[in-house]
Amino acid sequence: xxxxxxxxxxxxxxxxxxxxxxxxxxxxxxxxxxxxxxxxxxxxxxxxxxxxxxxxxxxxxxxxxxxxxxxxxxxxxxxxxxxxxxxxxxxxxxxxxxxxxxxxxxxxxxxxxxxxxxxxxxxxxxxxxxxxxxxxxxxxxxxxxxxxxxxxxxxxxxxxxxxxxxxxxxxxxxxxxxxxxxxxxxxxxxxxxxxxxxxxxxxxxxxxxxxxxxxxxxxxxxxxxxxxxxxxxxxxxxxxxxxxxxxxxxxxxxxxxxxxxxxxxxxxxxxxxxxxxxxxxxxxxxxxxxxxxxxxxxxxxxxxxxxxxxxxxxxxxxxxxxxxxxxxxxxxxxxxxxxxxxxxxxxxxxxxxxxxxxxxxxxxxxxxxxxxxxxxxxxxxxxxxxxxxxxxxxxxxxxxxxxxxxxxxxxxxxxxxxxxxxxxxxxxxxxxxxxxxxxxxxxxxxxxxxxxxxxxxxxxxxxxxxxxxxxxxxxxxxxxxxxxxxxxxxxxxxxxxxxxxxxxxxxxxxxxxxxxxxxxxxxxxxxxxxxxxxxxxxxxxxxxxxxxxxxxxxxxxxxxxxxxxxxxxxxxx
Amino acid sequence: xxxxxxxxxxxxxxxxxxxxxxxxxxxxxxxxxxxxxxxxxxxxxxxxxxxxxxxxxxxxxxxxxxxxxxxxxxxxxxxxxxxxxxxxxxxxxxxxxxxxxxxxxxxxxxxxxxxxxxxxxxxxxxxxxxxxxxxxxxxxxxxxxxxxxxxxxxxxxxxxxxxxxxxxxxxxxxxxxxxxxxxxxxxxxxxxxxxxxxxxxxxxxxxxxxxxxxxxxxxxxxxxxxxxxxxxxxxxx
Numbered sequence: 001x002x003x004x005x006x007x008x009x010x011x012x013x014x015x016x017x018x019x020x021x022x023x024x025x026x027x028x029x030x031x032x033x034x035x036x037x038x039x040x041x042x043x044x045x046x047x048x049x050x051x052x053x054x055x056x057x058x059x060x061x062x063x064x065x066x067x068x069x070x071x072x073x074x075x076x077x078x079x080x081x082x083x084x085x086x087x088x089x090x091x092x093x094x095x096x097x098x099x100x101x102x103x104x105x106x107x108x109x110x111x112x113x114x115x116x117x118x119x120x121x122x123x124x125x126x127x128x129x130x131x132x133x134x135x136x137x138x139x140x141x142x143x144x145x146x147x148x149x150x151x152x153x154x155x156x157x158x159x160x161x162x163x164x165x166x167x168x169x170x171x172x173x174x175x176x177x178x179x180x181x182x183x184x185x186x187x188x189x190x191x192x193x194x195x196x197x198x199x200x201x202x203x204x205x206x207x208x209x210x211x212x213x214x215x216x217x218x219x220x221x222x223x224x225x226x227x228x229x230x231x232x233x234x235x236x237x238x239x240x241x242x243x244x245x246x247x248x249x250x251x252x253x254x255x256x257x258x259x260x261x262x263x264x265x266x267x268x269x270x271x272x273x274x275x276x277x278x279x280x281x282x283x284x285x286x287x288x289x290x291x292x293x294x295x296x297x298x299x300x301x302x303x304x305x306x307x308x309x310x311x312x313x314x315x316x317x318x319x320x321x322x323x324x325x326x327x328x329x330x331x332x333x334x335x336x337x338x339x340x341x342x343x344x345x346x347x348x349x350x351x352x353x354x355x356x357x358x359x360x361x362x363x364x365x366x367x368x369x370x371x372x373x374x375x376x377x378x379x380x381x382x383x384x385x386x387x388x389x390x391x392x393x394x395x396x397x398x399x400x401x402x403x404x405x406x407x408x409x410x411x412x413x414x415x416x417x418x419x420x421x422x423x424x425x426x427x428x429x430x431x432x433x434x435x436x437x438x439x440x441x442x443x444x445x446x447x448x449x450x451x452x453x454x455x456x457x458x459x460x461x462x463x464x465x466x467x468x469x470x471x472x473x474x475x476x477x478x479x480x481x482x483x484x485x486x487x488x489x490x491x492x493x494x495x496x497x498x499x500x501x502x503x504x505x506x507x508x509x510x511x512x513x514x515x516x517x518x519x520x521x522x523x524x525x526x527x528x529x530x531x532x533x534x535x536x537x538x539x540x541x542x543x544x545x546x547x548x549x550x551x552x553x554x555x556x557x558x559x560x561x562x563x564x565x566x567x568x569x570x571x572x573x
Numbered sequence: 574x575x576x577x578x579x580x581x582x583x584x585x586x587x588x589x590x591x592x593x594x595x596x597x598x599x600x601x602x603x604x605x606x607x608x609x610x611x612x613x614x615x616x617x618x619x620x621x622x623x624x625x626x627x628x629x630x631x632x633x634x635x636x637x638x639x640x641x642x643x644x645x646x647x648x649x650x651x652x653x654x655x656x657x658x659x660x661x662x663x664x665x666x667x668x669x670x671x672x673x674x675x676x677x678x679x680x681x682x683x684x685x686x687x688x689x690x691x692x693x694x695x696x697x698x699x700x701x702x703x704x705x706x707x708x709x710x711x712x713x714x715x716x717x718x719x720x721x722x723x724x725x726x727x728x729x730x731x732x733x734x735x736x737x738x739x740x741x742x743x744x745x746x747x748x749x750x751x752x753x754x755x756x757x758x759x760x761x762x763x764x765x766x767x768x769x770x771x772x773x774x775x776x777x778x779x780x781x782x783x784x785x786x787x788x789x790x791x792x793x794x795x796x797x798x799x800x801x802x803x804x805x806x807x808x809x810x
Contacts, residue, residue, distance in 0.1 A: 042620070049616055050616045050618075051616075051618055052616070052618050053617070053618030055762060055763070055764075056617050056618060057751070057754070057762065058749035058750075058754075059664070059749060059750050059751055059754075060615075060617040061617050061619075061627075062627060062630075062631065062667070062668070062671040062675075063627075063671060063672065063675050064668060064745070064746065064749040065749065066672070066675065066676075068675050068676065069622075069623050069626065074623075075618065077618075079620060152802070155800070157791070159789045160806050160807075168806055169806055170802045170806045171806065171808070172791070172800055172808070173789065173790055173791035173792065173808060174789065174790055174791065175767055175790060175791055176767070176768065176769035176770070176782065176786075176787065176790045176791075177769075177770075177782075177786070178770065179770050179774060179778065179780075182770065182775075182778075182780045182782075183778075183780075186780070197786075197789065197790070204791045204796065205791060205795065205796050205798070205799075205800050205810075206796065206797050206798060206799045206800065207799065207800055208799065213796050213797065215764035215765065215766070216764075216765050216766060216767040217761065217762060217763070217764065217765075218761065219762075222618075337778065341774075342771075342773070342774050342777065343757070343758030343759065343760065344758075344760070344771070344773075344774075345760060345770075345771050345774065346760040346761040346763070346765050346767075347761070347767070347770070348761035348762070348765075348767070349767050350767075380759060380761075381759075381761075382754075382759060382761055382762050383745075383748045383749045383753070383754060383757065383759065384749060385745060385749065386745060387744075387745055387748050387749060388741070388744030388745045388747070388748045389741040389744070389745060390737070390741065391740075391744050393722060395722075396722040396723075401719050402719065402720055402721075402722045403718050403719035403720045403736075403737065403740070404718050404719060405650055405651040405652075405714055405718050405740065406650070406651070406652075406653060407652075407653055407655065409651065409652060409740070409744060410652065410655075410756070413744065413748065413757070414757065414758075417757065
C-alpha cells in the first residue's frame with residue numbers, strides 16, 4: 001500500500017482539536033499561518049441540530065438516556081469513553097489505569113465540567129514547599145498574563161477572593177447558589193471550611209458578539225448550541241475560521257507518527273483516514289501534538305527513526321513517564337430537610353457547581369501531602385434512565401419497609417426528589433517516574449498502530465488523601481443533618497480512591513524541564529530532541545495541582561503557540 | 574442561522590479542500606451535516622453508528638406476546654394508573670422490551686423472573702399470573718416486593734431481585750416519559766434565567782442569602798451587556 005503524500009507544506013500541523021490543539025489553532029491561524037488540524041474523530045458543532053443533545057427529553061430516545069453507548073449517559077457530548085471498539089490498550093503487572101478518550105472536533109472539551117481553576121504560585125514550585133516531585137521550570141508569573149487573556153477571551157465566572165494559591169482573575173459574575181448549595185454552605189461553615197462561588201467557563205454575561213449567554217439548562221455536558229460554554233470548536237476553532245484563518249481540517253484522521261528527515265527534524269505526520277483506511281502524509285514546518293497526554297506520548301513513542309531510535313523526543317527515556325491523574329473520591333448523603341420539596345420552580349442553573357470549596361488546610365497537620373478541592377452536586381434534576389431506582393430506599397432511615405408496589409410508590413418518589421447531595425474530592429497526586437504508559441509490542445489497534453500499555457500504582461499519599469476526603473464528606477453530611485449513603489470505604493478499598501484515569505485529568509507524560517536528561521520538553525513545550533515539535537496538551541505538566549487542568553492547558557498552549565509564531569517568523573525553526 | 578451557516582460553509586470549504594488534495598470523498602458526517610440545517614426530521618443527537626444500533630435493536634423482538642402481556646399486567650400493579658396517567662401511556666412495556674435488548678445482562682433476570690411468576694401462580698392458583706384475579710396476584714407480589722436494604726441485592730433471592738428490577742424499570746420508565754415528568758413536576762429543560770431560590774422556598778427552609786455573597790452574583794438585568802473590567806479584574810459593566 002502506497003502512502004499518499006500531499007504537496008502542501010503547512011506552517012504547522014496540529015494533532016488534536018481539544019483545549020490544547022484548539023488554542024494552538026487559534027493563535028497560529030490568527031497570526032496568518034497556514035495550519036492543518038488533524039482530528040481522530042468526526043466534525044462536531046453543537047449548533048448542528050443533527051448532533052445536538054441539549055434540551056432533548058429522555059423520552060426522545062428508546063433507552064431514555066441510559067449510558068449504553070456513552071458512559072456518562074446518552075446525552076453526554078463525548079464520542080468515545082473508557083473503551084473504544086477497535087482501539088484497545090493494555091496494562092502491566094496487574095496495575096490499573098482507565099483511559100478516557102473522546103474523538104471528535106473539540107475532543108473532551110465538548111462534555112467537560114468547565115471547572116476552570118488557575119494553578120497558583122505554590123503549584124508551580126511545590127517541591128520547594130514539601131520536597132516532593134519536581135518544580136516546574138516556569139512560575140505563576142510566567143503564566144499569569146495568559147490566564148488573564150484567557151479569562152477575557154473565553155469567559156469564566158467566579159469571584160476575586162484574594163486567596164494565596166487560588167489566584168484572582170477577570171471573572172464574569174457567578175450565578176446565585178441553589179437550595180442544596182445553601183445547605184452545603186451552612187454545613188461547611190459549621191466545620192469552618194471555606195465555600196466560595198464556583199469558577200466555571202460559562203457565560204453568565206455577554207462576552208462578545210459571536211457567543212450567546214447562558215440560558216440555565218444545566219446541560220453544559222451536552223455542549224451548548226449558543227456557544228455559552230467553552231468548547232474548543234465553538235470558542236477557538238470556529239472563530240479562527242471566521243476570522244479568515246487558513247485552516248484545513250482533517251477529521252476522522254488518526255495520526256500514526258511524526259515523520260522526520262535525515263537531520264532528525266520533523267517533516268510532518270502520517271495518519272490513517274478512517275473512511276478509506278489508507279495511510280496519508282502531511283508536510284509541515286512545525287508539528288504540534290495536542291492529542292491528549294497519553295495519545296501524544298503514544299505518537300512520539302511510535303515515531304522511531306535512525307535519528308530517534310527510542311522514539312521521537314525520548315533520548316531521556318522519560319516520554320510516557322510521570323503520568324498522573326487527579327485523585328478522586330466521592331460520597332453522597334440523604335438530607336431529610338430536603339424532603340417534600342416545592343417543585344414550583346426551575347433550578348437547573350448552570351451545568352455544574354455554583355459553589356465549591358478550594359483546598360483549605362495546612363499539610364503540616366496532616367498525614368499526606370498536597371490537597372484537594374470539593375465539588376458539590378444535588379438538586380431537582382431532569383429524570384433520565386435510573387431515576388426512581390429503589391424509589392423508597394431511604395425508608396430504611398425511618399424504620400419503614402423498603403420496596404413494595406402500588407400508588408404509594410409515586411408518593412415516595414416525590415417525597416425524596418431532590419433530597420440527595422453529593423461530593424467529589426479532586427486532589428493532587430505526586431508524579432512518579434514509575435507510573436507510565438509505553439508501547440505494547442504485542443498489540444495494535446484496528447489501524448495497525450501499536451497501542452499503549454499502562455503501569456500505574458497509587459501510593460499511600462493518595463490513599464490517605466482519599467481517607468481524609470471520606471472523613472470530610474461524612475462530617476459535612478452530618479453537619480447538614482443528613483445520613484451518609486453507603487458504607488465508609490475501608491483501607492482495603494483504598495478508602496474509595498478512584499482508579500487512576502477515572503478523573504480524566506491525565507497529565508505529565510512529556511514533562512517540561514530545563515534538563516534534557518530528565519524531561520521531554522523545555523519551558524516552551526518544545527522537544528529537547530527536536531526543535532520543530534511542540535506539545536500543547538497536558539503532557540508537559542511537571543505536576544498536577546488540586547485544580548482541574550484545562551485552564552492551565554489553555555494558558556500554556558497560548559504561551560507556547562505565541563512562541564512558535566515568533567520562532568517561525570524569526571526562521572529559527 | 575446566518576452565523577451557523579457561515580461557520581458551516583467555512584468548515585465545509587476547508588474540509589473539502591483538505592480532502593481534495595488526496596482525491597478522496599468527503600466523509601458522510603460532512604455531507605449529512607450540510608443537509609441537517611433546516612431539515613424537519615427528528616434528531617436526538619445520535620451518531621450514525623448509534624442510530625444503526627438502535628435500528629437493529631428495534632428490529633428484534635425479545636419478549637414474546639405472552640411475556641409482554643404479563644409485563645403490562647405487572648407494571649400496572651407496580652404503578653396503578655391514576656388521573657395523571659399510567660404505565661401504558663408512558664410507554665413502559667416498550668421501554669422494558671428495548672432495555673432488555675440494549676442490556677443483555679438483564680435478560681435472564683427479566684425472563685426467568687416472568688417464568689417464576691407464572692410457575693408460582695400456577696402452583697398456588699392454577700392459572701397463569703396475567704389472568705389470575707388481582708387479589709391473588711397481590712398475594713404473590715407481597716412475598717417478593719420487599720427487600721432487605723442491608724443485604725446486597727445480588728445476594729437476595731432471585732424473585733426479589735426480579736421484582737426490584739421490574740419496579741426500577743417501571744418507575745424509571747414512567748418518570749422519564751412526558752406524563753411522568755409532568756406528574757413529578759420537574760420544571761426545567763428549557764431556556765430561562767436563574768435568579769436564585771424563590772423567597773417562599775427560602776422561608777420554608779429557614780434560609781437566606783448572605784448579602785455579601787449576592788452582591789457578587791450576576792445582575793441578570795445586565796447579562797446582555799458585554800463584560801469589561803478594570804486592570805484589577807473588577808467588572809465594570
